[in-house]
Amino acid sequence: MLKAVKNGKPKNHKECMDALVPVQDALYVLNGKWKLPVIIALRKGNKRFTDIQKQVQGIAAKVLSHELKELELNGFVERVVYNTTPVTVEYIVTDYTDTLEEVITALHNWGLAHRNKIRAQMKERKAG
Amino acid sequence: MLKAVKNGKPKNHKECMDALVPVQDALYVLNGKWKLPVIIALRKGNKRFTDIQKQVQGIAAKVLSHELKELELNGFVERVVYNTTPVTVEYIVTDYTDTLEEVITALHNWGLAHRNKIRAQMKERKAG
DNA sequence: GTAACTGGTTACCATTAGGTTACCGGTTAC
DNA sequence: GTAACCGGTAACCTAATGGTAACCAGTTAC
Numbered sequence: 372m373l374k375a376v377k378n379g380k381p382k383n384h385k386e387c388m389d390a391l392v393p394v395q396d397a398l399y400v401l402n403g404k405w406k407l408p409v410i411i412a413l414r415k416g417n418k419r420f421t422d423i424q425k426q427v428q429g430i431a432a433k434v435l436s437h438e439l440k441e442l443e444l445n446g447f448v449e450r451v452v453y454n455t456t457p458v459t460v461e462y463i464v465t466d467y468t469d470t471l472e473e474v475i476t477a478l479h480n481w482g483l484a485h486r487n488k489i490r491a492q493m494k495e496r497k498a499g
Numbered sequence: 500m501l502k503a504v505k506n507g508k509p510k511n512h513k514e515c516m517d518a519l520v521p522v523q524d525a526l527y528v529l530n531g532k533w534k535l536p537v538i539i540a541l542r543k544g545n546k547r548f549t550d551i552q553k554q555v556q557g558i559a560a561k562v563l564s565h566e567l568k569e570l571e572l573n574g575f576v577e578r579v580v581y582n583t584t585p586v587t588v589e590y591i592v593t594d595y596t597d598t599l600e601e602v603i604t605a606l607h608n609w610g611l612a613h614r615n616k617i618r619a620q621m622k623e624r625k626a627g
Numbered sequence: 628g629t630a631a632c633t634g635g636t637t638a639c640c641a642t643t644a645g646g647t648t649a650c651c652g653g654t655t656a657c
Numbered sequence: 658g659t660a661a662c663c664g665g666t667a668a669c670c671t672a673a674t675g676g677t678a679a680c681c682a683g684t685t686a687c
Contacts, residue, residue: 381540381545381547381550381551381553381554382543382544382545382550383543383544383545384553384554386543387539387540387543387545387554388554390539390543390603390607391536391539391540391554391555392610393606393607393608393609393610393611393614394535394536394539394603394606394607394610395536395610396610396611396613396614397606397607397609397610397613398532398535398536398606400613402532404526404530407522407526408519408522408523408526411515411518411519411522412509412515412519415510415511415514415515415518416510416511417509417510417511417515419509422509422510423509425509425512426509426512426515426516426519427519467616470609470612470613471609473605473608473609474602474605474606474609475518475522476605477601477602477604477605477606478521478522478525478526478602478605479518479521479522479525480521480601481521481525481598481599481601481602482520482521482522482523482524482525483521483524484598485524485525485528485598486521486524488595
């Protein structure tokens with residue numbers, strides 16, 4: 372009877388792939404600890420390298436530099452250089468970044484709810 | 500005049516932190532390449548180790564094992580062992596996992612749209 | 628003159644994530 | 658007997674991530 376199961380696909384295989392693949396596509400672009408935080412800081416009006424670095428606490432300059440390049444490659448950010456002295460560099464979010472709004476909102480809401488859940492659990496432990 | 504800017508916070512600092520922190524909380528729990536794909540496979544009805552591994556293509560047994568443990572710690576999954584011979588192990592998603600639905604949907608939709616955008620860009624390049 | 632700021636880059640190192648291979652004990656299929 | 662399945666684990670490796678410190682050129686503050 373096991374033989375019947377052996378080489379079988381898992382349940383709902385095709386349906387499941389349809390659900391999986393797009394999410395994996397999204398994660399491929401938004402991978403890592405910093406991409407979304409940097410995008411959020413940019414969307415809130417921070418355009419200068421050091422402003423972003425101050426806002427996204429804990430990010431190293433090297434890492435920020437790297438993330439900004441990747442975001443530029445993926446069309447989320449444009450790097451604009453003004454020839455003032457010293458040169459001024461601004462990072463501007465593109466319209467395409469606005470398409471992430473739903474994703475960011477969902478993560479934001481979930482993060483808030485999750486934090487509340489954790490707090491409630493800690494209270495329980497204290498009370499119990 | 501630079502001195503006035505020097506130690507200043509970036510624009511909308513507090514407002515920006517309010518937007519950032521919850522997203523970072525969420526990313527902290529959902530980090531890595533595999534957590535959400537594994538959760539999706541589970542939610543589609545795959546309960547057995549090998550079923551999940553077959554469904555989430557490319558994941559190594561070691562990594563899956565590790566991810567399932569983390570998901571268990573975070574309360575997304577329960578590991579149930581039946582003492583059949585050989586033992587049967589099932590991973591069951593908890594109700595708490597349902598709270599991720601919005602996040603998953605948002606990423607799913609964005610992933611689909613992003614793939615279409617990339618395809619359109621490639622067509623453009625061919626045409627241009 | 629000296630120091631600190633700007634927007635980074637480079638070199639180097641530590642940590643972590645992820646992947647490969649082999650293997651365990653017990654079972655079923657052939 | 659042989660092979661494959663199950664749910665993993667252990668040892669080992671690479672690749673990605675992240676951190677530290679030094680440095681660039683030009684400018685301002687003292």
